[in-house]
Amino acid sequence: MTKIFRFETAHALHGYHGACRHVHGHSYQLHVTVRAEEPDSYFPAPGMLIDFKELKRMVNEAVVSRLDHTLVVSSAYLQANPDLPSEENVLVMTAEPSAENLLLFIRDALRHQLPAGITLAALKLFETADSYAEWVL
Numbered sequence: 001m002t003k004i005f006r007f008e009t010a011h012a013l014h015g016y017h018g019a020c021r022h023v024h025g026h027s028y029q030l031h032v033t034v035r036a037e038e039p040d041s042y043f044p045a046p047g048m049l050i051d052f053k054e055l056k057r058m059v060n061e062a063v064v065s066r067l068d069h070t071l072v073v074s075s076a077y078l079q080a081n082p083d084l085p086s087e088e089n090v091l092v093m094t095a096e097p098s099a100e101n102l103l104l105f106i107r108d109a110l111r112h113q114l115p116a117g118i119t120l121a122a123l124k125l126f127e128t129a130d131s132y133a134e135w136v137l
């Protein structure tokens with residue numbers, strides 16, 4: 001089962017030869033898919049693999065609250081641009097915050113949050129309406 005999340009995040013891609021090396025923002029859309037062992041017949045009462053509300057709470061806490069209205073840059077970017085106006089709401093990653101790397105950051109943030117028996121199966125991170133990165137177990 002899959003739940004979709006939306007958040008607004010700014011980033012800059014250090015070392016990129018184009019406008020995306022400068023700070024700019026995206027309205028990201030994240031699709032989180034989890035799976036579990038298939039039951040022989042049906043899921044027992046209350047009939048859920050995992051409550052959508054519980055998945056929402058976990059992803060909001062582990063991912064959305066950290067990325068929404070945040071500027072994400074790499075430590076290399078920060079070293080080259082030490083004069084960021086404020087360190088408030090700045091997340092510094094060891095790698096460049098491309099869609100691919102943000103997806104791996106999200107994978108790591110979520111992997112160990114899920115209850116026993118529930119596995120992270122796939123993630124899709126849309127940076128724009130027509131550009132996304134996908135991770136599949």
Ligand SMILES: Nc1nc2c(c(=O)[nH]1)N=C([C@H](O)[C@H](O)COP(=O)(O)OP(=O)(O)OP(=O)(O)O)CN2
Pocket residue numbers: 013020097098099100127128130131
């Ligand atoms: N493989 C990747 N390529 C690019 C990434 C990325 O994360 N991974 N990111 C960027 C920029 O940050 C930005 O997202 C521009 O992306 P793009 O899809 O080119 O956005 P546009 O609005 O220009 O899309 P159009 O398809 O041209 O409308 C760049 N590359």
Ligand SMILES: [Zn+2]
Pocket residue numbers: 011020024025026127
């Ligand atoms: Zn971008």
